[in-house]
Amino acid sequence: MNPVTLRQVDPLRPKELHAGCPQVNVWRIEEKQTDINIAVHALMDAFNDPSPQHFVFVSNDTDLCPLLDALKKLEHIKTGVIAPVDGIYQHQATDLACRVDWAKKEIKAEELKAAQLALRIDSSVRTELKSSIRKPLEWFGAKELSGQIFETLFAAMEKRNKVYQWLEQQPVKNAIDGVPDLPSPAIDLLDDVDTAKLVLIHAQAYADYVSKNGKR
Secondary structure (H helix, E strand, C coil): CEEEEEECCCCCCCCCCCCCCCEEEEEECCCCCHHHHHHHHHHHHHHHCCCCEEEEEECCCHHHHHHHHHHHCCCCEEEEEECCCCCCCCCCCHHHHCCCCEEECCCCHHHHHHHCCCCEECCCCCCCCCCCEECCHHHCCCHHHHHHHHHHHHHHHCCHHHHHHHHHCCCCCCCCCCCCCCCCCHHHHCCCHHHHHHHHHHHHHHHHHHHHHCCC
């Protein structure tokens, strides 16, 4: 990922590039030979192993078309493609779908949720990890509220680990007068907007408490 300077699109003339378009700095996300590596390894597996194989590609990149054409000529290879799109605002590339034995045109939100790892993976489980890793707050269903909750707590605690400890702890009953108790740890309530709003109320109340009584 590298910063580059590009011209901004003129909203009045979105399809016209002209000298008056202001220049802005943006992050350019570059692939590191991903397509080439996929193609090389797929073909090596196909030619080195004559037994029946089933290759599944999770991609919507038509750069894979030459690879799929080559695999289609091999009788012992079956191929499928899963498009990592929502099927509403983004759609599967037909050039990919017509070159494989089967195609899944979208990945639903509930499928992604069901396929996620645990909220936290400890280094004791994965020895190659230097420390525990946690599910990013951006991956929760109510991601905007999750961000507000994190910022509210971080302003009071100033440490990420303490924020996550607060989110993962068992809720305290009758913690705030006039506010419903959390039914489960806050981290479990961030996929739904209504329950995330309740967590935000608790987070704001805790932050207010810390500002008045000092850090705990």
